[in-house]
Amino acid sequence: xxxxxxxxxxxxxxxxxxxxxxxxxxxxxxxxxxxxxxxxxxxxxxxxxxxxxxxxxxxxxxxxxxxxxxxxxxxxxxxxxxxxxxxxxxxxxxxxxxxxxxxxxxxxxxxxxxxxxxxxxxxxxxxxxxxxxxxxxxxxxxxxxxxxxxxxxxxxxxxxxxxxxxxxxxxxxxxxxxxxxxxxxxxxxxxxxxxxxxxxxxxxxxxxxxxxxxxxxxxxxxxxxxxxxxxxxxxxxxxxxxxxxxxxxxxxxxxxxxxxxxxxxxxxxxxxxxxxxxxxxxxxxxxxxxxxxxxxxxxxxxxxxxxxxxxxxxxxxxxxxxxxxxxxxxxxxxxxxxxxxxxxxxxxxxxxxxxxxxxxxxxxxxxxxxxxxxxxxxxxxxxxxxxxxxxxxxxxxxxxxxxxxxxxxxxxxxxxxxxxxxxxxxxxxxxxxxxxxxxxxxxxxxxxxxxxxxxxxxxxxxxxxxxxxxxxxxxxxxxxxxxxxxxxxxxxxxxxxxxxxxxxxxxxxxxxxxxxxxxxxxxxxxxxxxxxxxxxxxxxxxxxxxxxxxxxxxxxxxxxx
Amino acid sequence: xxxxxxxxxxxxxxxxxxxxxxxxxxxxxxxxxxxxxxxxxxxxxxxxxxxxxxxxxxxxxxxxxxxxxxxxxxxxxxxxxxxxxxxxxxxxxxxxxxxxxxxxxxxxxxxxxxxxxxxxxxxxxxxxxxxxxxxxxxxxxxxxxxxxxxxxxxxxxxxxxxxxxxxxxxxxxxxxxxxxxxxxxxxxxxxxxxxxxxxxxxxxxxxxxxxxxxxxxxxxxxxxxxxxxxxxxxxxxxxxxxxxxxxxxxxxxxxxxxxxxxxxxxxxxxxxxxxxxxxxxxxxxxxxxxxxxxxxxxxxxxxxxxxxxxxxxxxxxxxxxxxxxxxxxxxxxxxxxxxxxxxxxxxxxxxxxxxxxxxxxxxxxxxx
Numbered sequence: 047x048x049x050x051x052x053x054x055x056x057x058x059x060x061x062x063x064x065x066x067x068x069x070x071x072x073x074x075x076x077x078x079x080x081x082x083x084x085x086x087x088x089x090x091x092x093x094x095x096x097x098x099x100x101x102x103x104x105x106x107x108x109x110x111x112x113x114x115x116x117x118x119x120x121x122x123x124x125x126x127x128x129x130x131x132x133x134x135x136x137x138x139x140x141x142x143x144x145x146x147x148x149x150x151x152x153x154x155x156x157x158x159x160x161x162x163x164x165x166x167x168x169x170x171x172x173x174x175x176x177x178x179x180x181x182x183x184x185x186x187x188x189x190x191x192x193x194x195x196x197x198x199x200x201x202x203x204x205x206x207x208x209x210x211x212x213x214x215x216x217x218x219x220x221x222x223x224x225x226x227x228x229x230x231x232x233x234x235x236x237x238x239x240x241x242x243x244x245x246x247x248x249x250x251x252x253x254x255x256x257x258x259x260x261x262x263x264x265x266x267x268x269x270x271x272x273x274x275x276x277x278x279x280x281x282x283x284x285x286x287x288x289x290x291x292x293x294x295x296x297x298x299x300x301x302x303x304x305x306x307x308x309x310x311x312x313x314x315x316x317x318x319x320x321x322x323x324x325x326x327x328x329x330x331x332x333x334x335x336x337x338x339x340x341x342x343x344x345x346x347x348x349x350x351x352x353x354x355x356x357x358x359x360x361x362x363x364x365x366x367x368x369x370x371x372x373x374x375x376x377x378x379x380x381x382x383x384x385x386x387x388x389x390x391x392x393x394x395x396x397x398x399x400x401x402x403x404x405x406x407x408x409x410x411x412x413x414x415x416x417x418x419x420x421x422x423x424x425x426x427x428x429x430x431x432x433x434x435x436x437x438x439x440x441x442x443x444x445x446x447x448x449x450x451x452x453x454x455x456x457x458x459x460x461x462x463x464x465x466x467x468x469x470x471x472x473x474x475x476x477x478x479x480x481x482x483x484x485x486x487x488x489x490x491x492x493x494x495x496x497x498x499x500x501x502x503x504x505x506x507x508x509x510x511x512x513x514x515x516x517x518x519x520x521x522x523x524x525x526x527x528x529x530x531x532x533x534x535x536x537x538x539x540x541x542x543x544x545x546x547x548x549x550x551x552x553x554x555x556x557x558x559x560x561x562x563x564x565x566x567x568x569x570x571x572x573x574x575x576x577x578x579x580x581x582x583x584x585x586x587x588x589x590x591x592x593x594x595x596x597x598x599x600x601x602x603x604x605x606x607x
Numbered sequence: 608x609x610x611x612x613x614x615x616x617x618x619x620x621x622x623x624x625x626x627x628x629x630x631x632x633x634x635x636x637x638x639x640x641x642x643x644x645x646x647x648x649x650x651x652x653x654x655x656x657x658x659x660x661x662x663x664x665x666x667x668x669x670x671x672x673x674x675x676x677x678x679x680x681x682x683x684x685x686x687x688x689x690x691x692x693x694x695x696x697x698x699x700x701x702x703x704x705x706x707x708x709x710x711x712x713x714x715x716x717x718x719x720x721x722x723x724x725x726x727x728x729x730x731x732x733x734x735x736x737x738x739x740x741x742x743x744x745x746x747x748x749x750x751x752x753x754x755x756x757x758x759x760x761x762x763x764x765x766x767x768x769x770x771x772x773x774x775x776x777x778x779x780x781x782x783x784x785x786x787x788x789x790x791x792x793x794x795x796x797x798x799x800x801x802x803x804x805x806x807x808x809x810x811x812x813x814x815x816x817x818x819x820x821x822x823x824x825x826x827x828x829x830x831x832x833x834x835x836x837x838x839x840x841x842x843x844x845x846x847x848x849x850x851x852x853x854x855x856x857x858x859x860x861x862x863x864x865x866x867x868x869x870x871x872x873x874x875x876x877x878x879x880x881x882x883x884x885x886x887x888x889x890x891x892x893x894x895x896x897x898x899x900x901x902x903x904x905x906x907x908x909x910x911x912x913x914x915x916x917x918x919x920x921x922x923x924x925x926x927x928x929x930x931x932x933x934x935x936x937x938x939x940x941x942x943x944x945x946x947x948x949x950x951x952x953x954x955x956x957x958x959x960x961x962x963x964x965x966x967x968x969x970x971x972x973x974x975x
Binding site: 227232251 | 658713760770
């Protein structure tokens with residue numbers, strides 16, 4: 047009697063958590079697949095009939111061919127660039143005795159907390175012909191004007207994109223290098239390999255899979271980004287697929303079918319990147335066979351210690367310090383005259399952005415509301431989804447996590463627009479929240495899932511055995527144990543959402559502008575006020591970052607992106 | 608005769624502590640020397656200094672008459688220029704290479720021809736009995752197999768010296784014993800000069816031509832397994848190698864015919880004393896000693912049996928049957944002693960006993 051009664055209880059409780067998991071998973075799957083389907087549908091339909099018109103117009107378009115080539119160049123250039131920057135930084139911080147490591151580790155991830163759009167605008171202020179701060183100084187020193195870097199060129203776009211996306215490379219590589227048993231390198235040295243051979247044949251090769259994952263991520267991000275292409279590309283006449291899609295969607299006459307077709311193409315390009323990565327990797331995962339408790343021995347740089355330190359600091363200067371300084375300076379001027387002038391000093395820009403100017407105040411409020419809500423929902427979803435216990439569940443999760451990563455940001459924005467264009471949530475902040483959650487919940491999911499993996503099922507089970515219901519066990523046992531993961535997942539997601547630009551550009555309407563969108567809208571107007579506004583966003587992000595750092599200092603490199 | 612490997616006055620500091628503090632020794636060509644000691648005793652650091660992975664603060668390291676480290680001349684040869692082979696504690700098998708590629712690596716570094724590499728790798732894999740696993744991915748192998756790959760890789764380049772850094776400590780007990788014989792076989796067969804670091808005394812005794820016991824950065828004693836066991840010079844060595852009980856005593860007299868045979872006086876808490884004949888290396892009448900008694904150097908007798916000489920009385924505190932032997936912890940007036948006897952011997956707990964101490968083996972060590 048008691049047995050069967052117990053059996054029933056357990057069975058019914060199990061059903062609760064399975065139900066919660068599957069309900070969340072199916073909702074999440076629909077939320078991705080429905081927009082994807084709607085835009086594929088849009089790409090092949092015109093006037094209600096099947097049509098390849100979008101594609102044929104794409105082929106005949108006078109500049110799309112060049113734009114595709116530019117996209118490929120931009121994305122592969124930025125991918126390589128991010129690797130060239132991020133990997134040495136990771137190696138220096140993870141494997142050498144460079145001085146001031148704690149500071150350097152923070153500096154290397156800060157660019158993640160600054161919008162690339164903001165960075166690009168700051169560099170525009172520094173390098174713009176004639177009026178740029180750096181250009182002026184260089185010209186004064188007699189630097190030939192024809193040798194000045196052109197901030198609107200494709201090269202500049204690639205370099206700046208590389209700088210602001212290298213933290214992704216850094217984070218992937220640093221985690222992997224840190225997990226590597228240093229004996230693997232030492233044994234190579236003993237058996238006759240010099241330091242460079244060891245670096246190439248052992249260190250970089252073993253960490254190859256992590257490097258490749260980071261690179262593919264940067265590639266897909268870059269294919270779908272609107273930030274730098276909008277901030278620098280349009281002015282320089284360098285259109286890429288994402289800017290073309292945006293133009294087709296927003297300029298008169300609209301061509302939605304062709305935009306959708308280009309979206310399909312962009313997904314194919316991103317997919318090719320992922321496919322190449324999988325091809326190279328195969329099933330190899332170089333799980334390092336590590337001995338128990340090896341000491342993390344660091345390579346002694348000797349006389350190279352300070353040059354290495356200098357290298358990291360110069361990266362931080364270019365990526366963080368210089369842009370912030372220029373924005374603060376410009377923000378403190380009545381108008382920007384190409385250099386800081388004491389007589390033009392004013393706090394009005396900050397005051398008006400924060401307290402007087404309706405649009406900016408609204409945008410700050412919109413951003414805070416939408417990002418807070420979306421980060422919270424994303425974290426809750428991730429907790430539910432991280433309960434996947436069956437193989438089928440995990441396979442589904444793999445797909446759910448992969449899809450939003452594989453869809454370039456601008457294309458994703460377009461997809462969500464297609465999905466909701468005739469529903470009441472179109473024109474509201476909800477559509478932006480929806481895009482935030484679905485486009486980025488994988489960030490929260492990855493962090494929470496990795497923490498979840500480290501929590502033994504037995505902890506929850508024993509709570510159940512001692513009489514807790516599923517809900518009690520989840521809230522009293524699982525949530526507290528997940529707490530560190532929850533905090534960092536939430537903060538991480540929040541930060542990325544506040545920066546998010548490429549997808550919201552398709553979804554905002556008058557009244558639902560968020561901060562990043564407003565940067566673009568104000569771009570050509572009042573540069574001093576815009577600078578003040580950007581400083582405010584950056585300060586918000588940096589505060590969140592400091593909290594994040596506090597909460598998870600000990601594992602900054604485990605924040606998974 | 609100078610050794611093939613010579614270490615002179617080696618000192619290495621980590622922060623404020625001297626991990627290796629004035630260590631000197633030499634290894635003859637073709638011999639295997641074991642550095643034995645508890646963790647943190649400096650044995651691994653010594654090995655790493657020899658391999659060039661650490662820079663010592665002072666000292667010289669000479670291989671085959673050639674300096675590879677000479678701090679006074681600021682000479683630190685890079686690891687790759689020392690001509691060594693190494694088996695690391697974690698095996699350090701490169702996960703992105705096949706077994707063949709792992710073993711071929713040292714030869715590629717020596718820029719041998721493709722053909723020569725093929726032959727030599729095959730040879731080395733045969734030596735470690737992994738002949739047919741060359742194409743396997745290194746990570747697919749079991750722990751014991753990885754261990755052998757690491758060994759093949761270490762010997763394939765015909766290094767002048769082979770370094771072992773606790774190579775067996777990650778294996779389970781049974782495999783460890785098997786690999787012990789295997790390693791010994793190979794070293795004895797190819798007669799390579801080797802330095803072997805371990806904290807496992809059984810491993811050290813089985814493998815080494817000679818053992819060097821280290822403690823707190825210094826050498827405690829050097830010698831064969833037999834001499835370290837039977838003639839420990841310090842109580843640290845007596846305690847670290849094998850099991851021993853210690854009783855404090857004072858030397859009363861020295862045998863006029865054999866100055867290694869002494870009578871010591873034990874004193875209990877009440878000030879009553881009893882006498883015991885034991886051995887001593889450098890005896891001085893009146894000096895304080897610790898009498899070192901190994902569990903098998905004692906024979907247990909019931910209280911009513913008639914035995915004479917060299918006895919300590921006590922009561923069995925605990926006794927447990929271990930199959931091949933029975934171990935008893937005996938309370939005496941001078942402290943607890945551990946005694947091993949025949950597996951079938953029966954003493955009940957609390958029983959009063961007499962312990963007959965082997966005067967030829969038990970040894971009085973000086974205490975400070």
